[in-house]
Amino acid sequence: xxxxxxxxxxxxxxxxxxxxxxxxxxxxxxxxxxxxxxxxxxxxxxxxxxxxxxxxxxxxxxxxxxxxxxxxxxxxxxxxxxxxxxxxxxxxxxxxxxxxxxxxxxxxxxxxxxxxxxxxxxxxxxxxxxxxxxxxxxxxxxxxxxxxxxxxxxxxxxxxxxxxxxxxxxxxxxxxxxxxxxxxxxxxxxxxxxxxxxxxxxxxxxxxxxxxxxxxxxxxxxxxxxxxxxxxxxxxxxxxxxxxxxxxxxxxxxxxxxxxxxxx
Amino acid sequence: xxxxxxxxxxxxxxxxxxxxxxxxxxxxxxxxxxxxxxxxxxxxxxxxxxxxxxxxxxxxxxxxxxxxxxxxxxxxxxxxxxxxxxxxxxxxxxxxxxxxxxxxxxxxxxxxxxxxxxxxxxxxxxxxxxxxxxxxxxxxxxxxxxxxxxxx
Numbered sequence: 001x002x003x004x005x006x007x008x009x010x011x012x013x014x015x016x017x018x019x020x021x022x023x024x025x026x027x028x029x030x031x032x033x034x035x036x037x038x039x040x041x042x043x044x045x046x047x048x049x050x051x052x053x054x055x056x057x058x059x060x061x062x063x064x065x066x067x068x069x070x071x072x073x074x075x076x077x078x079x080x081x082x083x084x085x086x087x088x089x090x091x092x093x094x095x096x097x098x099x100x101x102x103x104x105x106x107x108x109x110x111x112x113x114x115x116x117x118x119x120x121x122x123x124x125x126x127x128x129x130x131x132x133x134x135x136x137x138x139x140x141x142x143x144x145x146x147x148x149x150x151x152x153x154x155x156x157x158x159x160x161x162x163x164x165x166x167x168x169x170x171x172x173x174x175x176x177x178x179x180x181x182x183x184x185x186x187x188x189x190x191x192x193x194x195x196x197x198x199x200x201x202x203x204x205x206x207x208x209x210x211x212x213x214x215x216x217x218x219x220x221x222x223x224x225x226x227x228x229x230x231x232x233x234x235x236x237x238x239x240x241x242x243x244x245x246x247x248x249x250x251x252x253x254x255x256x257x258x259x260x261x262x263x264x
Numbered sequence: 265x266x267x268x269x270x271x272x273x274x275x276x277x278x279x280x281x282x283x284x285x286x287x288x289x290x291x292x293x294x295x296x297x298x299x300x301x302x303x304x305x306x307x308x309x310x311x312x313x314x315x316x317x318x319x320x321x322x323x324x325x326x327x328x329x330x331x332x333x334x335x336x337x338x339x340x341x342x343x344x345x346x347x348x349x350x351x352x353x354x355x356x357x358x359x360x361x362x363x364x365x366x367x368x369x370x371x372x373x374x375x376x377x378x379x380x381x382x383x384x385x386x387x388x389x390x391x392x393x394x395x396x397x398x399x400x401x402x403x404x405x406x407x408x409x410x411x412x413x414x415x416x
Contacts, residue, residue: 024320037318040380041348044320115317118391149388149395150317183387206391240387 001038008050012136012161015049019157022047027159029072029111032103056161057110060084065167067091071110071160076101078109088129090171090189094121097175099182110160113145116152116207118238119183123208125165125173127200128189132164149206168193172259175203176251178242185243186251190214190259192222199256204237204248214256223264224257267373267394273405274366275412281335281360283408293404295396296323306330314346316392319381321349336360350379356397369405373397 005022009015019025025047028034037043051057057072060081067087069078078084079096098104098112098121112122113133126133126142133140135158145153154160168191175187184203188211191198199214217226232252237245273280283289287308291300297312308327313320325344332338341355354375361368375393382389 033318042319042321042381117317118388149391206395238391240390242387 002041002044004038004045005047006050007047008053010053010055012054012056012159015051015054015159016136016157018047018049022049025049025157027051027114029114030074030106030108032099032107032111033115033117034111051110051159057159062087063164066164067167068162068164069109070162071113072108073110074105075099075107075109075112076104079104087167088165088171090168090173090191091125091129091165094125094173094189097121097173097177097182103182109163113163114152114154114160116146116148116150117183118149118206118208119178119181119185119203120208121173121175121184121187121202124184124187124189124200124202125171126163127208127210128173128191128198129165129168129171130191130193130195130198131166134161134164135159136161143210146207146209151207166193170263172262174255174258174262176255186248186255188252188255188259190218190256190263192263197222201252204252206236206238211252211256218260222260224260227253227257227260267375267390267397268371269373269398269401270368270370271401271405272363272366272368273409273412275409277360277362277367278335279412280367280369280408283404283411284338284358284360285329289404289407289411290327292407293400295399295403306332310342310344314396316388316395319349321346321381323347323352331357346379346381348380350377350381352377352381354393366409369401371397371401 007018023046026045028048028050058070061068062083075095075098079092085092112120131142133145140153171191173189175184178185186204187202189200197215197218199211201211202208213230232249234245234249237248239245287300291297296314300310303309306329310325313322323344323346325342327342330339337359339357343353345351356371356373359370
């Protein structure tokens with residue numbers, strides 16, 4: 001690890017002031033990606049800004065028809081939250097399946113989303129549930145948030161404050177996980193929401209995306225059989241040492257079917 | 265890993281070819297490129313910063329042009345060293361075909377990486393390489409098209 005200046009601001013404005021005044025600053029959320037990257041010297045920031053003392057970024061609140069989760073809320077807290085388990089059990093289930101207990105006790109919702117790792121779990125739920133991402137200055141719809149491999153609509157220095165998840169009628173998340181990292185080789189979140197059926201895929205492509213073909217057929221008939229005729233295209237899907245694009249395309253179909261089966 | 269792709273550039277083939285051999289255009293097209301210069305009629309040195317997700321590495325690269333067949337095709341090969349991050353090398357065969365609406369740029373890329381980035385980033389190398397290649401050719405196409413529009 002190289003030397004850097006460490007900051008632990010107490011307010012949002014202090015955090016963004018430090019960011020804009022530094023040569024090459026990074027925000028530190030749960031550190032589950034950033035810290036290993038620093039240790040490997042694959043990143044050499046001049047300043048690290050630890051967000052763990054920002055009270056505005058913590059906590060889970062129930063608002064009208066939505067569960068609002070602070071960006072620095074740990075995966076373990078979401079998994080254990082009575083409110084999340086009661087209103088959006090799929091989200092609690094998803095959070096409880098991320099990594100291992102060590103990762104869940106440090107990793108955060110905001111960190112996962114801002115990083116937009118193609119194999120992260122949260123992006124699937126954010127997209128399928130039609131969540132809204134709040135930053136200090138604006139709100140971003142889930143559909144506009146993920147823009148590329150490790151890329152989001154966030155501007156440099158812009159952080160996530162909280163995420164508002166509308167409560168769905170029913171939702172389920174199923175993933176085929178890598179047995180070592182527990183990352184999603186392919187994960188599918190199916191949500192029956194007030195604005196229709198939404199299906200989001202993570203792990204398979206360069207970033208999380210919606211599977212509109214499945215949404216269309218499930219809107220007509222919410223049954224596993226409705227998905228039978230859909231051949232998921234392997235085009236633009238990831239190939240790596242864990243799985244080929246064709247295998248990932250197949251897994252997307254299987255995970256979607258399992259998610260629907262879990263809901264009927 | 266191997267990748268192929270193509271894009272249609274609304275400009276005549278000669279204009280696209282000129283852009284492909286213009287350092288100012290290459291500088292704009294290479295993601296993160298900070299400086300670029302000829303070291304011989306077919307060799308180029310480039311310096312820049314590549315950033316993908318949590319990883320950010322400065323690189324120094326040597327680019328060679330070969331199999332020159334103006335204004336139809338060339339092979340561009342690059343080899344870069346990213347300090348502690350590791351190294352990458354790769355090449356692209358680029359072909360230009362005339363079409364009614366402009367010029368189609370067809371590319372075949374092969375790339376390989378080594379060092380620490382290859383060890384820790386194994387699951388993402390192909391996706392990252394594809395992203396950089398797509399970005400390079402999309403920007404190249406955009407700049408070539410803008411040039412052609414400006415000079416036409």
